[in-house]
Amino acid sequence: MKIVLENILPGDATKRFQFQILTDHLKHEEASLVADSYCNSRQPYTDTMLALTKIYGQPHKLAVQCITELMDGPDVRSGDVKALRLFALHVRSLVGVLEQLGRRGHVELQCGSHVSRLLGKLPHDLTVSFKRFIHPMRVAIPTLTDFADCLEYELEVQEDSGKSVSYSKMESSIRNKENRRDSKHVNKTTTVLLGTEKAAETHALASPPALEPPANSHGVIDRRNAYCPYCDNTNHDLNSCDNFKQLNREQKDSWIRSNNRCWHCGRGHQASKCTLKASCKMCNRKYLLVLHEVNERAEGKAPATATAENCLVNTASELRYVNRPSYDCKVLLKISKIIIRNGNRTLEAYAVLDDGSQRTLLLHAAAKKLGLKGKAEDLALSTVRQELQLLHGPAVSFTIC
Structure with missing residues (x-):
């Protein structure tokens, strides 16, 4: 507000006129009371602006207020480019405010404790990236300017890498079907x-069961909708996965338990919610042939x-x-x-x-x-x-x- 008033007020305007414009823009009750206390002063505008600057315009108070707003916001999660962009803009705005305050703002920019507090909002991978960013600079105590530059650089790298990643239409369609099926189970009544x-x-x-991709009598999912949850690709299904077949029974059991996979088809839902139609050709039960030994132990x-x-x-x-x-x-x-x-x-x-x-x-x-x-x-x-x-x-x- 101080910068705006200095730019729009005429140079030949009287102090009373400047004071009137100032009071018209004071919406905070405490700030209005400060202005009222200088209404009878010889230089009401100058004295009121000095008092307001002393109360609300101290560099360390501005910095602490901006940092508090950042700390009260949500943490930046790994891979969340949108949240990282918003966080980087807030930090750059903080740096811009402090740079406009002159010498006192420069002191706050050099304060390393501000950087340490803001690093706590970032995930581990971004914290490591920041240390890797400032290492060539040989900086003992990083500044807010260094922190803002690192965030902008990291944001540029993540956005560029995000544009270069592309998925096939078949894989995207299968993932969307799985997400819709899982979301239906979440809202299912009991x-x-x-x-x-x-x-x-x-x-x-009871809600109607979700649809599964068609499978043949051997428990192999149709190639047009083939998806291997172990390799996470659409080139083959789990029954035809050579990598999964090389695992022993304990390794398959550990993979299913640690990743919360289905015991019948290996996908990302509970076994009680599986709608697999194919049967194991060894025991004629409703699960894939490659998972026979795992389910056989469960039956035991x-x-x-x-x-x-x-x-x-x-x-x-x-x-x-x-x-x-x-x-x-x-x-x-x-x-x-x-x-x-x-x-x-x-x-x-x-x-x-x-x-x-x-x-x-x-x-x-x-x-x-x-x-x-x-x-x-x-x-x-x-x-x-x-x-x-x-x-x-x-x-x-x-x-x-």
């Missing part, structure tokens, strides 16, 4: 934790005594517990009293509602009392740790109220 009806028999609560974890007549309860071979927190807390489960009906038989029970469940489980004792019988089914139970447990039991139908 059923109550009480019974074992199949997903096809559920009502409007189920108890040997489990039969098709057992209910979907207490069939896991191991239990896992979360460490108790040090503070006193309670976990509250949503429970609703219900009546289960199967023909003329009824049973009063309690349902535990689980927002994260996609199937309904019924205790064996309740199914036996109601005389429920159904077709044997193996249920793949996926936990929050993306581990697969196979449960054996029948799928039954009933009504509740």
Whole structure:
């Protein structure tokens, strides 16, 4: 504001006229009170401007205010060119303000603590790039000017490298399909934790399954939509990947667990949400042939005594517990009293509602009392740790109220 007033006010204007223009542009209440205190001065404009400069125009205060605004903003993530550009513009604006303040602004520009604070907003790779940038300069304490120059140089490099990278239309289409499929699963509604009806028999609560690329009888995805999640390219599928075939069973298992991959097709979704249509030609189960030995070990974890007549309860071979927190807390489960009906038989029970469940489980004792019988089914139970447990039991139908 000071620079603007010095440029637009006529040189032959009186101090009273200049003071009037100044007060018209003061919107802050404290600044207006400062101007009122000098309204009867012989040089009201000059005295008011000196007072305002002393309160609001100190170089270190301006620098601290600008840095505070930068520190309160979001951190710059690696590869986020848009956020890096905005951050670089703010730093260059800070340097420009300090350069206009003369000698006092020059002192703030040479302050190395400002650079250290602003480096905390950058990811590790950009911090290393800054140190590599100033190393040839032999600068002991980098300045804000050096920091602004480095950001502009890094921004230019990232934008140029971003333009040179191009993806094929086929790969982009496949990635978009996977993103849309994953986003649909995030918003998927769930059923109550009480019974074992199949997903096809559920009502409007369940969302329709996402479509998978077509596959042939050997479990090989159509070449037109081929995609290998291990090599991350569209030249072949996972069944035909020579690199993946060279891995042993432990290495395949470790890759699936560490990258949160699907146990059936190796893609980036949960096994419970996989809609793969192809079957393994060795065991005729719904997963790729190359993943047979991994899923065969998962099936081996189920108890040997489990039969098709057992209910979907207490069939896991191991239990896992979360460490108790040090503070006193309670976990509250949503429970609703219900009546289960199967023909003329009824049973009063309690349902535990689980927002994260996609199937309904019924205790064996309740199914036996109601005389429920159904077709044997193996249920793949996926936990929050993306581990697969196979449960054996029948799928039954009933009504509740």
